[in-house]
Amino acid sequence: MTTAAAAVAPPITLDNNVTTLLTAINRADCGNEQLCAAQPSDCDPSTSSSCFFLAAKQSSGSNFDFGLSGESDGYIAATLSLDNILGGNDTTYVCANNNGVVKFFGAVLDNGKLTLRDLPVDSVKGKITGKKIQCTFSATVPAQRTIASISISTGPFDSSTDALGDPITHFKSSLVDLENANPTVTNELSTTSHAITIQQSLTQALLFTVGVLGLTML
CATH class of the missing domain: 1.20.5 (Single alpha-helices involved in coiled-coils or other helix-helix interfaces)
Incomplete structure (x- = not known):
């Protein structure tokens, strides 16, 4: 007999190699199959250039599929915070424009600075269209961060050194439950x-x- 614990998928093993994203990220399943955060609130990343967007869909347990989109000359990042204050080594997923192709980084945000950190992420896909960066990835979210404040930020990226500049936040929510696709995230x-x-x-x-x-x- 299969128990609920046995049915939960194991944590993801790190593989941040990026393959090409063939389809555009969109908001079709928002509020139904995936939790979405966007600025402006009703923008569609598949059609709008000025749209900061993050989608999170639970696949199993603490494993989630994410979609991240926004315009930047450097990078776009999604941060999960345990409280309403950004910082304190918050888990951050970064998709950077590396000379026209997406390069993915795991990082933590503390005191307004991003520090590279290996995170359990795989199945990374990305594409660059002009200044628009889009990427999808699967990640094992730390269990305590399934209820988190979501933020979307951008910043400069030095492709010669992989240095991430200080982030500028464009979206920040109150605490939300990533496992619940229904709430409106403001x-x-x-x-x-x-x-x-x-x-x-x-x-x-x-x-x-x-x-x-x-x-x-x-």
Whole structure:
């Protein structure tokens, strides 16, 4: 009799060799078979150039299939964080533009810096179209990181030294369950930016009003 534990696939053995991705990453199965994060929220990476996108689909246990897409002159990366604060040696998957072909790296993010680290990843595929980087891969996610904050970032890449520059974050979610494909994953950075813009506009309006009242009293 097969037990549930026996049915779970073993952890993936590292193989980060990259083969060609023949089909474009798309959002067709979002909310159904895979969890998706995107900026803008409704963008489709198969058609839009300005679309930062990450899809995660559980294959077995802590093994997941990922799709990552975005525009960058250097690299695009997906980070899984245990909390809402980026850093603290967060697991990060990096797809870089290596002179027109994708090169894959495992890394950890700490204090705004990426440090290369071997991660259990295989079946890596990628392609470069202009500035758009797309890659798919399978990975064994650390068990405690199946509930994680997702972030998507870009940064510079030096192909001569494999050096990864400091990441710029374009998408960051609250904690989500990677095993659940249904939730809508929102970008906290957009909310923060919107709130800051409103606050700045109100402040500017108040200063303008005070200025006008001051002139009328002269």
